[in-house]
Amino acid sequence: MVTFTIKQFKSILNVYKYIDSWFWAKYSVNGYNGCQFGCIYCDSRSAKYHLPADFENDIIVKDQPGAMLDQRLAHARTLRPDVVAMSGANDPYQPAEKKFENTLACAKVLAKHRYPVHICTKSPLVLRDVNVYQQIARDTWCAISVTITTQDTDVARFLEPRAPTPQQRLDTIRSIKQQAPEINSGVLLMPIIPELTDAVAQLDQLVAAAKDVGADYVIFSPGLTMRDVQADWFLKHLMRHYPNLMPRFEQLYKFDHRNPAYHGQYNPTGDYLLRISEQMLDICASHKMPYRIKRFLPRDERRLNYQIAEILLNKAYELQIQGKSWQDMHWAGIHLHEMKQSVDTLYAMGELNSLRNVTPIVEKEIVEVLGRIVKKTVIDEYKIR
Ligand code: SF4
Structure with a gap:
């Protein structure tokens, strides 16, 4: 009972x-x-x-x-x-x-x-x-x-x-x-x-x-x-x-x-x-069935960070289930999500790699993602070291 x-x-x-x-x-x-x-x-x-x-x-x-x-x-x-x-x-x-x-x-x-x-x-x-x-x-x-x-x-x-x-x-x-x-x-x-x-x-x-x-x-x-x-x-x-x-x-x-x-x-x-x-x-x-949920995106200054964090975290998940190294991608996504400053500001200053867990591979991923989201003019100004 x-x-x-x-x-x-x-x-x-x-x-x-x-x-x-x-x-x-x-x-x-x-x-x-x-x-x-x-x-x-x-x-x-x-x-x-x-x-x-x-x-x-x-x-x-x-x-x-x-x-x-x-x-x-x-x-x-x-x-x-x-x-x-x-x-x-x-x-x-x-x-x-x-x-x-x-x-x-x-x-x-x-x-x-x-x-x-x-x-x-x-x-x-x-x-x-x-x-x-x-x-x-x-x-x-x-x-x-x-x-x-x-x-x-x-x-x-x-x-x-x-x-x-x-x-x-x-x-x-x-x-x-x-x-x-x-x-x-x-x-x-x-x-x-x-x-x-x-x-x-x-x-x-x-x-x-x-x-x-x-x-x-x-x-x-x-x-x-x-x-x-x-x-x-x-x-x-x-x-x-x-x-x-x-x-x-x-x-x-x-x-x-x-x-x-x-x-x-x-x-x-x-x-x-x-x-x-x-x-x-x-x-x-x-079956063309997604295996991740589209995340909540706020309509405020957090939006861009959330969008990029979603892509990094989805990528980390895929790496993980394929038995590949995923931790940096995952933690970069987590830290980026929590970051107060917008990622495009950091990006424009050429300081993406100052973010925790942003290795050159993760940085490349972020730049590619930003390339799909923000204006091309900003991308052209950015120099990957
Ligand atoms: S798995 Fe979920 S539904 Fe089942 S007992 Fe636990 S909490 Fe309840």
């Missing part, structure tokens, strides 16, 4: 040190702790979240999150509107939301203060609030990403025992795009779980289905991450339902399941990650 405990919290808005380059979020807001959907792979079971391993039965409902968020944003002198992720260690549209409406309360406040929003969910309940998100999309930017790991209903029931069916989730994207095409909506194909959801035909079918419902993107993440309590929980269920798969997991994650606690790798082996990424890139290309 699920119990709900209403609890007061001291703060409601988390401010990230650096932007999240997958979901483009700078902030996060959660109306709940714990998640009724109870996915057996959920990373929220990891020790760092300090939640009970059976957190699907013990839901903490935050008291008055909308009012708290309103206060916080109304008095925020140093905060500027940027993407707020509504997800984290819970699904913002888990069944509790039907009754408590914490997510809706926060969404209305974010709409009022004109903050862009990214929702990650597995639930059609998000459709209840589509008007609020449509308004946010018109005013700033909004993305609703729906997680679908497989279309196989038996495997989905094993992995995500209390979540809506894969078809309900696909239908949710279709409805969002029909009702509010301004909202970015697509599939989070993550995690891709070895042996259970990683067959090429399965992945291809899922991307085709996403295309069919009008998804704007499919974001994928090869390989399940595994650590401490979460890994123990997942492997306990795997052993019960698919014991034949255990040797393959031991090989991919380098552990011995007979040990009492998990001591294997966080990610599967590199060759596995590369193979799945390569397959996904081919599949997305064959």
Whole structure:
């Protein structure tokens, strides 16, 4: 039986040190702790979240999150509107939301203060609030990403025992795009779980289905991450339902399941990650399906930096999944995003390489990107050393 405990919290808005380059979020807001959907792979079971391993039965409902968020944003002198992720260690549209409406309360406040929003969910309940998100999309930017790991209903029931069916989730994207095409909506194909959801035909079918419902993107993440309590929980269920798969997991994650606690790798082996990424890139290309989300671009002096940061971070992602060196490209994008000064000023002064992580290769990339964005006259003045 699920119990709900209403609890007061001291703060409601988390401010990230650096932007999240997958979901483009700078902030996060959660109306709940714990998640009724109870996915057996959920990373929220990891020790760092300090939640009970059976957190699907013990839901903490935050008291008055909308009012708290309103206060916080109304008095925020140093905060500027940027993407707020509504997800984290819970699904913002888990069944509790039907009754408590914490997510809706926060969404209305974010709409009022004109903050862009990214929702990650597995639930059609998000459709209840589509008007609020449509308004946010018109005013700033909004993305609703729906997680679908497989279309196989038996495997989905094993992995995500209390979540809506894969078809309900696909239908949710279709409805969002029909009702509010301004909202970015697509599939989070993550995690891709070895042996259970990683067959090429399965992945291809899922991307085709996403295309069919009008998804704007499919974001994928090869390989399940595994650590401490979460890994123990997942492997306990795997052993019960698919014991034949255990040797393959031991090989991919380098552990011995007979040990009492998990001591294997966080990610599967590199060759596995590369193979799945390569397959996904081919599949997305064959369906002309983007695998990154178009980011929020503010209509103020930050715009150019954000545009260039997006391109650098997308490039870094591609390098990473191809097993190439990506760190400088990534960190240059992150620092450029946070920079107060506009990049074209730095560029005109010939000082791009004073930015952290801007190596000659990254500098060349920035110059090329600027070349596509700013006036040609400025480019001609610039001399690459
Ligand atoms: S829906 Fe998301 S947060 Fe909830 S249990 Fe599943 S993976 Fe975890």
